[in-house]
Amino acid sequence: xxxxxxxxxxNFYFNNNKVLKLINFEIPANxxxxxxxxxxxxxxxFLRALNxxxxxxxxxxxxxxxxxxxxxxxxxxxxxxxxRKRVGMVFAMPVPLPMSIYDNIVYGPRLxxxxxxxxxxxxxxxxxxxxxxxDEVKDRLKxxxxxxxxxxxxxxxxxxxxxxxxxxxxxxxxCSGLDPISTAKIEDALTELKKEYTxxxxxxxxxxxxxxxxxxxxxxxxxxIEVGNTGQIFTSPNKTETNDYITGRFG
Amino acid sequence: xxxxxxxxxxxxxxxxxxxxxxALLLIALFIINEGLxxxxxxxxxxxxxxxxxxxxxGKFGIYPMIVASxxxxxxxxxxxxxxxxxxxxxxxxxxPKSVMNIIKPTIELLAAIPSVVYxxxxxxxxxxxxxxxxxxxxxxxxxxxxxxxxxxxxxVISISIDSILxxxxxxxxxxxxxxxxxxxxxxxxxxxxxxxxIIASIILGMGRAIGETMAVIMVAGNSVNIPHSPLDSVRTxxxxxxxxxxxxxxxxxxALFATGVILFIVIIILNSIASVAIRKRMxxx
Numbered sequence: 001x002x003x004x005x006x007x008x009x010x011n012f013y014f015n016n017n018k019v020l021k022l023i024n025f026e027i028p029a030n031x032x033x034x035x036x037x038x039x040x041x042x043x044x045x046f047l048r049a050l051n052x053x054x055x056x057x058x059x060x061x062x063x064x065x066x067x068x069x070x071x072x073x074x075x076x077x078x079x080x081x082x083x084r085k086r087v088g089m090v091f092a093m094p095v096p097l098p099m100s101i102y103d104n105i106v107y108g109p110r111l112x113x114x115x116x117x118x119x120x121x122x123x124x125x126x127x128x129x130x131x132x133x134x135d136e137v138k139d140r141l142k143x144x145x146x147x148x149x150x151x152x153x154x155x156x157x158x159x160x161x162x163x164x165x166x167x168x169x170x171x172x173x174x175c176s177g178l179d180p181i182s183t184a185k186i187e188d189a190l191t192e193l194k195k196e197y198t199x200x201x202x203x204x205x206x207x208x209x210x211x212x213x214x215x216x217x218x219x220x221x222x223x224x225i226e227v228g229n230t231g232q233i234f235t236s237p238n239k240t241e242t243n244d245y246i247t248g249r250f251g
Numbered sequence: 252x253x254x255x256x257x258x259x260x261x262x263x264x265x266x267x268x269x270x271x272x273x274a275l276l277l278i279a280l281f282i283i284n285e286g287l288x289x290x291x292x293x294x295x296x297x298x299x300x301x302x303x304x305x306x307x308x309g310k311f312g313i314y315p316m317i318v319a320s321x322x323x324x325x326x327x328x329x330x331x332x333x334x335x336x337x338x339x340x341x342x343x344x345x346x347p348k349s350v351m352n353i354i355k356p357t358i359e360l361l362a363a364i365p366s367v368v369y370x371x372x373x374x375x376x377x378x379x380x381x382x383x384x385x386x387x388x389x390x391x392x393x394x395x396x397x398x399x400x401x402x403x404x405x406x407v408i409s410i411s412i413d414s415i416l417x418x419x420x421x422x423x424x425x426x427x428x429x430x431x432x433x434x435x436x437x438x439x440x441x442x443x444x445x446x447x448x449i450i451a452s453i454i455l456g457m458g459r460a461i462g463e464t465m466a467v468i469m470v471a472g473n474s475v476n477i478p479h480s481p482l483d484s485v486r487t488x489x490x491x492x493x494x495x496x497x498x499x500x501x502x503x504x505x506a507l508f509a510t511g512v513i514l515f516i517v518i519i520i521l522n523s524i525a526s527v528a529i530r531k532r533m534x535x536x
Contacts, residue, residue, distance in 0.1 A: 053428060058347065085430030095421035098444050107439070108429040157425070164429060 002029040004168060004198045005050065009064035012045055014057065019045045021222045023064075027215075029167075032190060032199040034213030034230065036206050037245070041219040043202045044092075047170050050200065051087040052080050068168075085112060088161035092173040094153035096145035096160075101137055104145045104156060108164040123163050130193060131159035132185045151182025158189060168198045176204060187212050206246050210234050218242045282515055285508035298509060304475045304491075306499065311506040313513070315477045319392070319485035320461060320514075322478055323471065326396025327403060327460040332453045334400070335407025339449075342408070343415040344437055355412060362405040370469030373398040378470060387482030388472055395471035395485070399463055403456035410455060414448020415441060447528045454525040458518050464489040488514050 005027040012020035020042045027033055035043045045054065052073060054060045065072050073083055085108070096104050105124045106114075114120060124141065128134040133155040137148070145156055154174055161169055171190075175183040190199055190212055203209050209216050210230060217227040218241070226233065226242045237243045290298055293311060301312025338358075342351045373394055382389030418441050426436040442449070472484025473494065486494070492507050492514075499507055 051428065053424065056424065056427070081430050081432050084428055089428040091421065091424065091428075093421060095419070095425045097422055097425055097440055107426070107431075111429065111431050111435055160429065 004029045006067035011063040012049060013061040015059040019222050023224045025227050029198050030194055031214040032194050032201060032212055034209030034216045035202045036209045036216060037219035042222040043219050044172055047172055047202050050170055051084050051089055085164055086166050087168040088164050088166035089170040090157050090161055090174045092176050094150055094157050096153050096156050100142050101145045102141040104160050105163045127159040127162035130162050131155045132189050133159055151178045154178060171201045173202055173204055282508055282511045286512035289505035289509045306503040313510055315475050316486055316488045316491050318477050320487040322392055323395045323487055324457055324461045327399035328457060330397055330400025331403040331407055331456055335404050336411055336449055339408045339411035339415060340437060343412050358408050359405050366463060366465040369398050369402055370466040373470035385482055388484050390470055390472035390484055391482045392478050392485045393481040395467050398466050398470050399460045403459050406456040406459055407452045410452035411449045414445040418444040451525045451528045454521055458521045462518055464493050468493060
């Protein structure tokens with residue numbers, strides 16, 4: 001199987017706080033990896049390390065390596081902007097940019113120099129359809145994205161990432177503020193999308209990880225406790241901590 | 252007992268608030284009361300659009316001063332607005348927060364320098380440089396514009412920074428996560444989202460420039476004429492009032508008050524535009 005990310009001896013610090021402790025594992029291509037664990041366990045930090053969004057925090061420091069398609073993304077001459085084009089991200093809070101629905105979608109492609117109107121139109125329809133949003137907004141693409149409901153905004157954010165045609169999509173608790181129907185729509189979209197993309201999904205909702213992910217990783221206090229097939233993790237975990245967490249004994 | 256002191260505090264604060272408003276009203280009434288009769292007597296058109304300002308002959312056309320005020324203000328904008336906005340963008344987007352927290356108050360200190368000091372620097376440093384390099388008397392429209400442009404920097408920078416920092420961090424992250432560079436994020440997202448605040452800062456700076464008196468008297472030359480080049484000596488509306496009020500009597504004195512009325516109206520218009528721009532931003536959020 002094709003490996004997308006190699007994480008080797010990864011330690012991560014904010015100032016003197018060690019947030020991730022000696023993480024080692026591999027993320028294969030074209031799967032959904034669910035990352036679960038209580039809040040404060042380093043899930044989001046790990047996710048944001050994969051597209052170097054942690055660089056924006058002052059006092060962040062990394063040890064070890066993250067190889068993306070075999071290249072060290074933290075080496076000094078690695079192009080961060082290009083990395084973020086290949087590794088898209090959807091945040092916990094739906095944050096459309098303050099412009100129209102259409103402009104939100106074509107924002108990324110325009111930055112990469114796509115200006116052909118026809119091609120952009122096709123891209124908009126394709127990515128909105130893939131995010132299960134096209135039917136709801138096709139008649140009002142020029143209205144402000146701020147007018148959409150929370151669930152629609154989050155699907156717009158997903159569509160916006162899809163329009164970049166990335167290789168990997170990182171999702172940071174994308175459904176934490178959404179109702180069950182919007183959540184179901186996003187989960188459907190993800191299952192559909194893993195054919196073309198590698199998806200890494202951080203979630204506080206263990207059931208969601210059980211529903212959609214192929215692999216599950218369990219983080220606790222900055223340690224990677226266990227990673228494996230979702231079925232195995234949820235039915236016969238190797239570690240007692242994992243078992244305690246998924247059965248709801250703590251967290 | 253508690254209730255009484257509670258009411259007393261409220262009363263006290265109310266009196267303070269109203270006295271500020273009534274001071275403004277009184278000033279407005281006073282200027283209008285002194286100035287309006289003259290405008291009716293002399294004729295608004297003649298007053299605004301005649302170029303003849305010869306108080307000893309009973310001619311009061313303030314057209315050259317209006318033109319001079321507008322040019323000096325425009326010049327100050329051309330100097331101050333780009334520098335101010337660029338400075339604000341640099342400080343808020345490229346510099347670590349700790350550094351900005353030192354530099355921003357320092358820039359705001361510029362506003363604490365008395366305007367006569369700016370004028371003094373203009374006379375001693377700027378005017379000779381202009382005279383030696385470009386010709387003309389040195390004390391000129393150009394000198395006035397540059398000095399005023401520097402004087403409005405604290406206003407423009409400080410208010411622009413505040414409105415840029417008010418742009419939600421999530422906008423920037425969203426844009427950067429889509430593979431935008433810092434500059435692409437600034438000009439496609441940050442500036443767009445903080446546009447009305449930046450415009451308001453420029454308009455407030457403009458209000459300051461058009462109302463400034465002392466520095467302009469010192470560096471602009473003060474001859475009453477319609478400028479044909481930036482190197483010409485000019486007299487602004489404010490300078491005209493300040494220079495002649497001390498010896499003006501009768502109709503001349505009223506004409507100066509009427510000049511004040513015109514200035515007052517211009518500044519009210521500018522401030523209204525600014526507050527509309529700021530309110531528009533609030534509504535959008």
